[in-house]
Amino acid sequence: MGEKVLMKGNEAVAASAVRAGCRYYFGYPITPQTEVAAYMSKIMPKIGGTFLQAESEIAAINMLYGAGAAGARAMTSSSSPGISLKGEGISYMAGADLPGVILNVERGGPGLGSIQPSQQDYWQATRAMGHGDSRHIVYAPNTVQEMADLVYLAFDKADEYLMPVVLLADGLLGQMMEPVELPPEKTEFPEKPWATTGHHNKRPHNVANSLYLQADKLEAKLRERYARYEQIEKTEQRSEAFMVDDADIVVVAFGASARIARSAVVSARAQGIKAGLLRPITLWPFPNDSLEATVPQAKAYLSVEMNMGQMVDDVRLAVHDAHPVRFYGRTGGVIPAPGEVLDAIAKLAQEVGA
Amino acid sequence: MGEKVLMKGNEAVAASAVRAGCRYYFGYPITPQTEVAAYMSKIMPKIGGTFLQAESEIAAINMLYGAGAAGARAMTSSSSPGISLKGEGISYMAGADLPGVILNVERGGPGLGSIQPSQQDYWQATRAMGHGDSRHIVYAPNTVQEMADLVYLAFDKADEYLMPVVLLADGLLGQMMEPVELPPEKTEFPEKPWATTGHHNKRPHNVANSLYLQADKLEAKLRERYARYEQIEKTEQRSEAFMVDDADIVVVAFGASARIARSAVVSARAQGIKAGLLRPITLWPFPNDSLEATVPQAKAYLSVEMNMGQMVDDVRLAVHDAHPVRFYGRTGGVIPAPGEVLDAIAKLAQEVGA
Amino acid sequence: MADKEPRIVFQRPKSLLPVQMHYCPGCPHGIVHRLIGEAIDKMGIEGTTVGVAPVGCAVMAYDYFACDMIEAAHGRAPAVATAVKRVHPENIVFSYQGDGDLASIGMAETVHAATRGENITVIFYNNAIYGMTGGQMAPTSLPHQVTQTSPYGRDVHTAGYPIRVCELLKDLDGVAYLERVTVDTPSHVRKAKRAIQKAFTYQQEKRGYTLIEIVGTCSTNWGMTPLESMDWMRENMLPYYPLGVYKDIVAEGYENIHEAAKDRAKNVPIVMQEAN
Amino acid sequence: MADKEPRIVFQRPKSLLPVQMHYCPGCPHGIVHRLIGEAIDKMGIEGTTVGVAPVGCAVMAYDYFACDMIEAAHGRAPAVATAVKRVHPENIVFSYQGDGDLASIGMAETVHAATRGENITVIFYNNAIYGMTGGQMAPTSLPHQVTQTSPYGRDVHTAGYPIRVCELLKDLDGVAYLERVTVDTPSHVRKAKRAIQKAFTYQQEKRGYTLIEIVGTCSTNWGMTPLESMDWMRENMLPYYPLGVYKDIVAEGYENIHEAAKDRAKNVPIVMQEAN
């Protein structure tokens, strides 16, 4: 086992990405994730990789598209406004079945917003990174360790399913330091016979493309892709359950707000309220299975988010309105205090007599 | 009453926008909505308005932001990939509380996709035009007449609620000709004391801005805005019910697919299946009230969309899992035939014994 | 000689609100703001001026200028300014932008506002770095310049070459006036002030697009004192970004950009067709 | 003189797939494709070439070239090509772009790939119109040119001025070679072919960024026959967009862009610091 070192979430992501074989990083500065670029700019020249500060987020995502097509392990990172600018490019990657890793260290929005942490881009990440029917695996780390572990995994999943994979973090996770054990340097990578590497007169030409001028061909392509998505929904759901087994009140929270919710759950238990925390680690595929499993025992759900209420819909869909589903959130960069969440739990417990 | 004229949906939008007082149009060419720009480029110079072909969709949306800030009635239009590029700018408009009208004539996606009609941007339009908590009224016309009527309304609502309003159409509606009666030329417009018109030494300076460096200030701003959103959810839901009163099978469909669903409903009735069509006209706010009203009577729901299944979640949320909710869709630019939809209705009717 | 009644010969311009600015000590952004304010005061145009703030250290300029202000998305100030000017053609519209904003993410908007000959004035603050985000490489960072994202110095083999904005834009037909100035000494400051006023005047006279580039500093992110950073700027930036007038259509003998452009295209039949 | 054994002296290059192209009759896009194919064949680089297709009439170029191909988002081909070249520096990477793609939506990517000195070759087809979307005004449409979105002729007062791309880019330090050619006559076609080959060769020799602008036509959207459109192009576009070499770093006596840039900045201490 390696040694635990203190690292910022942003640095851990960068360091772990490099260990996952990432050798191309394309980014454009934006708070609160500039440490990723800073780290990459230091390390890449030393290991024969490429750090390229793109002229914009749009250029960066299209570079990711190009590097993905060319067969490289590559990533880009940004924060909310910059992620919006990448929408078209991400949609192109989905349409051309190209792998790549995209980190969003969310900040308060909309617009220029604030530079404090938020989870306001949940819908964007899970529903519509860009136009058109497309899905992306979305990982939501809640510790610096998970920042490292999930980005590492993201590269593998991107290559496995040939799609962009999103890491949805927030300013809190990006900026904080925690002990982290970095994963080992990866040395084996999947073959990419489809990549546009130059055919070296050994095979017919490869093409990376998302255009299908005939609607039926595009539909066929989409159905093929959706079969893969279905597979992912079956096999890639991840979540963590904390004191959920006997819980009356199931708190659902991801990322930074899950940390706070966890403290609140501990306090609630101390007060005799049977609360538990179900923490989605994949936001898409949403961990419907583990949520459904709580339905027989639970009396009510509380979705805790750093936004005005987005994931709460997915909770409702997952539990099929079997029990009340409530929402507690702070937004714009405000980090909720455990006490506020505890109050919300207590109120809900009272309401449902738990 | 004015005369009915044959017009393409795209032209009807443009003509009606001008009658609604739109004097600034910023666009960038993209199929299948170029007729909007073509129309605007012809008419604007004649009426003292401005047609400006922007260098990109991004420039166009930021021009809309500027014109909105300056107090003008203005619009932009594009199609799916171009709309993705506008995400950041739309989020800025939401964050600065600026009015403006945005038309998306959807085509097949993701990526470059196809140029045939689709409804694949439903999620994007209703959940995440850009980053951050923000909402936009989304109108979904299903005839050329409604293209005209709803864009006309959109300008008023944008000014009333100080927000960007989206018209979500598709290539079918944009390209088809139907008889349309254009609304009257508007002559009275709301005052805009907040606009950055130059203060002419008569008032303190006005500022259009979405930055709130202190998280609590941003949160307060968001809560204020969400109060407005709640108001909109209460008062601005629009939908059309067709044979829904006694329907066992409620088909839910909007825009082009609603036309096809309507034909299918008529055929289903002819076969003795009590089908009806609930057509959302506002996609946000989603017509939850009229859908909820069908729950006591209905036995099942069928969401018909030109995508892989997006609105279906909103139907589920609206009917609270009271009855089965199914989906039938074609995607990538394929227009479903009424017969296919009829089959799906019949199958569902059998399943639920209707 | 008896003392005369004391009178104020220098004070904060009225068109700058009496608030403390958030800039670092010695940051020339403040000087440039003042020059704009002085131009507005002198021309008496505060009531008809609309400013567009960038995303960059000057993002909060909307809180400093007393005229109406708009905060634009990063790099898009020219597009925003274009629209404002189209809506209110009699207003004076200026954008204030940093090098990252104007020359990196906003390059397309910059070139296109210029080639369209928008009657706006762009105040371009070039400090060879991304100030606001903590000192990353800018499109104008010099070769070998150490920044957060060029930790070993800007390597031209991988990061390429800086952009000289005035040189880039000068050939575009829509451009009426381009000047590069700096604000390191009182006399340079006064020269910069004249340039800004001239740009505003050209705009008033509808001559075309105007841009004033101010070669500035960022002592915080350059890791120097304000005075050291002025020295570094003089020594390294000024020879790379030579001061001077890069285009002045009036000095060339034209009334406005249209006269000049027509002259340039006089052997092109379609361009001259009106004249037929 | 007895007939020699007949032999083929002109045929479709091997690096173009034997498929019918979708271009309109007489569209020079086809000629330019062939020239690229001929360059690839001649240099024997089909196996190591990666092409990047634009969004524009040439969008389906990925079906025509036998080398590996990537279809890029509208305007972003330079960014895509940059990444491909970085991943495979020994490959020859070219992008093929129209005027709307390269000079309007893709302006920032164009300028930045150029200033970074990316070792890529850009083939720029300038037909003064948006062909694929049905004939809207392009950034290179001429003053008074009638298009779908300039129905009364391009009005420079509202739509501004065309961009001359070679003139715009020539001052950037990353640029090694820029030439503007056309393909209206066999001799011009041969000249264009030499230019393309030279650009590919410079790329092979890692000299820097290369761009060949081909002044073309769009008979369909100009509303002319192919031959008429060639005439119109000669009469109006060529005087506006003069043919010729706009930059050739080798002809200027430099080995590559880095030598030239250093020479230009020799009075800048930080730039010369390596030499110390």
Add this chain to the structure above:
Amino acid sequence: MSRIIVDETYCKGCGLCVDACPEGIVELDQTRINAKGYHPAVLVDEAKCTACSSCATMCPDMAITVWRS
């Protein structure tokens, strides 16, 4: 004898070859129409062909192969 061969499946009848041929020996065949609906180019006087390739150089659709002998 030199000559050109026009592959009709590629020819779109644009006429660029007709204009380019210095010998004036290429014409569009108004009597025939190919699958795409165009009148294809034909060499009308094989004897005069110099295999100069001007026609093929201008052909955007690579419909022309030039033979020298």
Add this chain to the structure above:
Amino acid sequence: MSRIIVDETYCKGCGLCVDACPEGIVELDQTRINAKGYHPAVLVDEAKCTACSSCATMCPDMAITVWRS
């Protein structure tokens, strides 16, 4: 007598005025610290001030007002 007034609430102690004054009569007051934590500029020899405004011209924070008499 001419002089300058430095508004301490604005001054950030950057020293640009100190450097700019041709008479060398502006200094940063190392003995005092303002609310923002800076040593403010002071005029140390009022008699020599020519009201040339060089100091104020360089002040990024408009902390200096110049009086002539």
Add this chain to the structure above:
Amino acid sequence: MPKDYSKDLKIIFAGFGGQGLLFAGKIVAQAGLLDGKEVSWLPSYGPEMRGGTCNCSVTVSTDPVGSPLVVEPDVVVAMNQPSVYKFIDAVVPGGLMIVDSTLVPDIPERDDIAIVKVPSTQLADEAGFKQLANVILTGKLYAETKFCSKDAIDAALTKIIPARKAKLLEPNQKALAMGMDL
């Protein structure tokens, strides 16, 4: 019993770009509108870029139009060979195909529909209405289907030919009449 086309008519006009098929469709839709019917017109913008095939769907009906895309046409008006091949099987039994026989050498057999051959391009050339083969065929369509009143179809032409092209009205009227009289 033959279908009553005055109640409901679904047509596809198909051929090469430039043959005026969209215009022909517009005449029909406009005529229906003038008769107070529900109408729709939809061009197809398929994969071909230029010079490819071109078609449009037109519906004229007393009921609201559902999908404007005609997939089971009552009538197909075809002006080139590929369109005949592409659409002949789509015509509903009992329906009609009208073909420009000048341009279409081969028409596959189908005995459950009527096939009307009109050498319209040749007729137009001879009559000096260059480019009006489409309108002749529209006249023939009218004659075969009577989907609207005679007044309506005549007025439709006037309506859709813009004032600045007034001099085209007369030849169009003549071509339409010629088609009706065939």
Add this chain to the structure above:
Amino acid sequence: MPKDYSKDLKIIFAGFGGQGLLFAGKIVAQAGLLDGKEVSWLPSYGPEMRGGTCNCSVTVSTDPVGSPLVVEPDVVVAMNQPSVYKFIDAVVPGGLMIVDSTLVPDIPERDDIAIVKVPSTQLADEAGFKQLANVILTGKLYAETKFCSKDAIDAALTKIIPARKAKLLEPNQKALAMGMDL
């Protein structure tokens, strides 16, 4: 009963940018880590751009850390006047505030917490450890809370001072020791 800080300690370090507060926080977090504790460190990046206030939250605990943002600090280490005003009320009853008394003239009264004044800037100046007032305060913090083992806090310094800055190690060690001995 005084809180056992070796089980759980929440600290805010606050002052001006450039005073080394983030570094001080890092020493504490690293020390906790070396003792096998759960730790977190979070800088605040508030509205101020440059030269404004700067602070960071550090938690060292035997339990997993929930929110790394400390809102109810056990200890506040304050190096300027605004920070004292801003945070004094946040300290939990029974908690501690450590103040650089060289830089902070005024400390509001609170009798339910301990207030420790250390003229650390002056001490650092005198001892020739320019800029190490932060480390002196960290030493004092250790002495007051004993949140970790002595070995751990000593080793922490070695750990976080990078090799290329090795010559800084000794003065840091001395400053830390000085703080502990106060």
